[in-house]
Amino acid sequence: MLDYPALAALAAVIREGSFERGAQALGVTPSAVSQRVRGLEEKLGTVLVQRGQPCVPTELGRTLCSHFDQVRLLEADLDPALKPRLAGNETTPTIRLAVNADSLATWFPDAVTRFVRATGLLLDLTREDEGHTAERLRMGEVLGAVTTDPEPLPGCRAVALGALRYAACASREFVERHFPDGVDPASLTKAPCLRFDHKDRLQARWVRETFDCELQAPTLWVPSTHAFQDFALAGLAWGMQPLLLARDHLAAGRLVELVPGSLLNVRLYWNVVRLHASSLRVLTDAIQAAAREALGRGEKQ
Amino acid sequence: MLDYPALAALAAVIREGSFERGAQALGVTPSAVSQRVRGLEEKLGTVLVQRGQPCVPTELGRTLCSHFDQVRLLEADLDPALKPRLAGNETTPTIRLAVNADSLATWFPDAVTRFVRATGLLLDLTREDEGHTAERLRMGEVLGAVTTDPEPLPGCRAVALGALRYAACASREFVERHFPDGVDPASLTKAPCLRFDHKDRLQARWVRETFDCELQAPTLWVPSTHAFQDFALAGLAWGMQPLLLARDHLAAGRLVELVPGSLLNVRLYWNVVRLHASSLRVLTDAIQAAAREALGRGEKQ
Numbered sequence A, B: 001m002l003d004y005p006a007l008a009a010l011a012a013v014i015r016e017g018s019f020e021r022g023a024q025a026l027g028v029t030p031s032a033v034s035q036r037v038r039g040l041e042e043k044l045g046t047v048l049v050q051r052g053q054p055c056v057p058t059e060l061g062r063t064l065c066s067h068f069d070q071v072r073l074l075e076a077d078l079d080p081a082l083k084p085r086l087a088g089n090e091t092t093p094t095i096r097l098a099v100n101a102d103s104l105a106t107w108f109p110d111a112v113t114r115f116v117r118a119t120g121l122l123l124d125l126t127r128e129d130e131g132h133t134a135e136r137l138r139m140g141e142v143l144g145a146v147t148t149d150p151e152p153l154p155g156c157r158a159v160a161l162g163a164l165r166y167a168a169c170a171s172r173e174f175v176e177r178h179f180p181d182g183v184d185p186a187s188l189t190k191a192p193c194l195r196f197d198h199k200d201r202l203q204a205r206w207v208r209e210t211f212d213c214e215l216q217a218p219t220l221w222v223p224s225t226h227a228f229q230d231f232a233l234a235g236l237a238w239g240m241q242p243l244l245l246a247r248d249h250l251a252a253g254r255l256v257e258l259v260p261g262s263l264l265n266v267r268l269y270w271n272v273v274r275l276h277a278s279s280l281r282v283l284t285d286a287i288q289a290a291a292r293e294a295l296g297r298g299e300k301q
Helices: A004-016 A019-026 A030-044 A059-076 A080-086 A108-119 A133-138 A172-178 A202-211 A225-233 A243-252 A278-300 B004-016 B019-026 B030-044 B059-076 B108-119 B133-138 B172-178 B202-211 B225-233 B243-252 B278-300
Strands: A094-099 A122-127 A144-147 A156-170 A193-195 A219-221 A239-242 A264-273 B094-099 B122-127 B144-147 B156-170 B193-195 B219-221 B239-242 B264-273
Touching: A004 A019, A004 A030, A004 A059, A019 A030, A059 A094, A059 A278, A094 A133, A094 A278, A108 A122, A108 A278, A108 B225, A133 A144, A133 A264, A144 A278, A156 A172, A156 A202, A156 A243, A156 A278, A193 A202, A193 A225, A193 A239, A202 A239, A202 A264, A225 A239, A225 A243, A225 B108, A225 B225, A239 A243, A264 A278, B004 B019, B004 B030, B004 B059, B019 B030, B059 B094, B059 B278, B094 B133, B094 B278, B108 B122, B108 B278, B133 B144, B133 B264, B144 B278, B156 B172, B156 B202, B156 B243, B156 B278, B193 B202, B193 B225, B193 B239, B202 B239, B202 B264, B225 B239, B225 B243, B239 B243, B264 B278
Parallel strands: A094 A122, A094 A144, A122 B219, A193 A219, A219 B122, B094 B122, B094 B144, B193 B219
Antiparallel strands: A144 A264, A156 A239, A156 A264, B144 B264, B156 B239, B156 B264
């Protein structure tokens, strides 16, 4: 049997990024945390945490943390009468998820609200590009992820959520200045475009699908959904804006589409570990309900 | 003399995260990029990029990229008559900066707009906790950073920008449910609180300054400024909200302060490499002007 107090210490160190803060979160001394983690490492004959700033788990360390999180969720399903006897200083079980920035800025808060209200449990949300969230799940860093990959990962199941729809937008003044003769491959190489980070391929994908060419343009990089839209509104660059956030600006003429009606659909899937814990069922229901409302509606318009 | 086409290849690989995409950004073949980088590594007798997904620079690789960016900025100051003769396929010089999420969501876009309009140059913004942006500058990953550290880093200068002001906020219903007898250290250990990521110590700092105790509470982790506010509005948890974003919600009663009038000031500084390039002077002016308007005003209210 694994040493669960030691696993709790390991999980706290990794979540907080240091032994001191992990100890503080557990309400014990740093030397107690350090002893527990070292004891576990000695027993297993391998390193579980690379000491540094921040402390990061090794592959086995990450697997153990994921296992620990799953055990906590199963414990939460036990007879409520047992709970007061389990432990005094227990922290609330927390489910780690990886979600893309545009979902976090649009429909995902509604899913979280439904889940937290129904269960009283909490979530630890990690932001990651939708094309890379599956990797976080595969690595055991999270128990569920909003992905673009319809295939469930091993040990997981995947459900379709609908599509986030994007429009290639800029201010009217920007379009008149950079595309006086219309948008074409030549003008696109000169007009500045927005990019969230180096994983963001949406602008390139839209250009490929619309003009059958590769995008190569001056780029304004901005890893903030707020600022990404502010920069389009200010006429600094064009970029792919989620319709859920851009619709009002488009209707009011503050933003215009580069090619009217040429939308990009990003289909999203909920990929979650197969674990028969009621909390994960409630979470999946909440995510499906919120997605149905926001993304289903987006699909039809 | 360094081999600058090779440095351009190195910078593109690191910016894009792969040799293929770096090649695409430069409009050359992947094998050309690979040869240039390998040639540079052989000449210097050391590895500059760790091949992987993504490709990441070694310490020397990072230093060389920072040097390359600075040379590009100095080139941009040369006699405009020279420029057409410099190179055909030149990309726009881009300045890399590290900025905290709450600045990106509030006053920083105005600074960027002023700068881009004045110069036509572009920025590559990286999001980082305000307590850790200075580290990115020290590592040579960026040429400037919005920091909380008033001391300039070696080779840099620092200017004060004013303070982002935060209020500890929640919905009225949340406050009534979790703090029926007022906010105190005991009730704070039970009420769920928000945290942006593990670097976010604002909630803990406010509790320490207001109640002289360490915060240890159930936590809802959410690395999105949008969702961070949505979750407070939905009554899921309390958290430190920037006044610039929360003011209207406070005025309308959708959010209330946990302890009215007990604000937290986060003083911000602009820390930038000492390089006599006109673009950096214009950037510093733009940042100071935008900060004066948004943070100066915040300070007085």
